[in-house]
Amino acid sequence: MPFSPEPPFQHGQVPRTAVLLCNLGTPDEPTTKAVRRYLAEFLSDQRVVEIPRLLWLLILHGIILRFRPAKSAAKYASIWTPEGSPLKVWTEKQAKLLQGWLGQRNHHVKVRWAMRYGSTSIASQLDALKADGVTRVLVVPAYPQYSATTTASVFDAVYQWAQKTRALPELRFINHYHDHPDYISALAASVLRHWKKNGLPDKLVMSFHGIPERSLHLGDPYHCECFKTARLLTEKLGLSKDQCQVTFQSRLGRAKWLEPYTEPTLIAMGKAGVKRVDLICPGFTSDCLETLEEINMEAREAFLHAGGQTFHYIPCLNDDPEWITALCNVTQQHLLGWNTLDTVDPQVLAASRTAALALGAKA
Numbered sequence: 001m002p003f004s005p006e007p008p009f010q011h012g013q014v015p016r017t018a019v020l021l022c023n024l025g026t027p028d029e030p031t032t033k034a035v036r037r038y039l040a041e042f043l044s045d046q047r048v049v050e051i052p053r054l055l056w057l058l059i060l061h062g063i064i065l066r067f068r069p070a071k072s073a074a075k076y077a078s079i080w081t082p083e084g085s086p087l088k089v090w091t092e093k094q095a096k097l098l099q100g101w102l103g104q105r106n107h108h109v110k111v112r113w114a115m116r117y118g119s120t121s122i123a124s125q126l127d128a129l130k131a132d133g134v135t136r137v138l139v140v141p142a143y144p145q146y147s148a149t150t151t152a153s154v155f156d157a158v159y160q161w162a163q164k165t166r167a168l169p170e171l172r173f174i175n176h177y178h179d180h181p182d183y184i185s186a187l188a189a190s191v192l193r194h195w196k197k198n199g200l201p202d203k204l205v206m207s208f209h210g211i212p213e214r215s216l217h218l219g220d221p222y223h224c225e226c227f228k229t230a231r232l233l234t235e236k237l238g239l240s241k242d243q244c245q246v247t248f249q250s251r252l253g254r255a256k257w258l259e260p261y262t263e264p265t266l267i268a269m270g271k272a273g274v275k276r277v278d279l280i281c282p283g284f285t286s287d288c289l290e291t292l293e294e295i296n297m298e299a300r301e302a303f304l305h306a307g308g309q310t311f312h313y314i315p316c317l318n319d320d321p322e323w324i325t326a327l328c329n330v331t332q333q334h335l336l337g338w339n340t341l342d343t344v345d346p347q348v349l350a351a352s353r354t355a356a357l358a359l360g361a362k363a
């Protein structure tokens, strides 16, 4: 498909509609200090850790933020790229591609990306969009499966910004797209590409980020959505039940999280004589610490050490064209009813901004 990074806005017009692609966030640098700052913000979010506040603050500041930042920083250093953290690099690239794809379909929208924790924050991007004359914002979480720990937390950040803002844009939110046919097709295409090159494995493991099991009992739909994604993907690939397995990774703390856990499952497979495992992380749309280090380094090592012979990690969707098409279709569905041809002349925008400032408005 012919591709231009910027949409064909006519006569330098500025679009009134924006799409904000929101991901989790990542440290600015792979250093102890930067990781501590990031973890302090992330793990203070009550959507993420739901244990009584005072007790948690004692554990967080007394134990976790003392020891974890140095350990995590070393892991981040092992996956860092010259352009920065992979999560940020991929999210930025996806936003750029989505802008071009939507532009090809004649949607004059501005696509920006933001991070829930760390930089670039959701509030700062919303401020920047408003300053650019945007009056409608579609919030697109980078998470296909809804969880209160991630998706709802992104929405919280938007609401917190909105509470402090006088002239609000129209706002829309995408909850999830775990069963969207184009997302499933993009996953299937990436698996098939891998199998075409490398042949078939004994098992396909689909590893999702875990959450505390308690969240499931309290009504978080995440667990069900992960299983639905996995079922649709295996159906699309034509796999039988014994050819695949769902697992949950990245457990933190002592509480019970969603099971089965990824690494113990891989060890059991290695011990049981499973020779080759291919592992995909369908819930992560960008490669990041949890896929590149925890899976492709640690989990690989554990499987091979337990007697497994071959471990293939299938990369995240990242900038796969099938995935950008899926993102474009999901986004387009939610833009319906908004006039995405609506633009404003930059000179008119600048004049009205000057007039508002002269009347005492905040910049």
Ligand SMILES: C=CC1=C(C)c2cc3[nH]c(cc4nc(cc5[nH]c(cc1n2)c(C)c5CCC(=O)O)C(CCC(=O)O)=C4C)c(C)c3C=C
Binding pocket: 024, 025, 026, 027, 039, 048, 049, 068, 072, 085, 087, 143, 147, 149, 150, 209, 210, 211, 212, 222, 250, 252, 283, 284, 287, 288, 289, 290
């Ligand atoms: C403590 C609780 C955590 C919950 C609940 C949780 C849910 C959750 N996370 C993701 C996606 C990502 N998590 C990432 C890193 C990460 N996650 C936690 C903790 C919880 N996550 C921590 C402490 C960390 C930081 C790394 C570390 O110190 O181990 C990442 C990668 C970030 C990066 O910079 O690369 C992603 C992505 C989902 C989807 C999810 C619930 C569904």
Ligand SMILES: [Fe+2]
Binding pocket: 209, 250
């Ligand atoms: Fe996480």
Ligand SMILES: [Fe+2]
Binding pocket: 250, 289, 290, 294
């Ligand atoms: Fe991890």
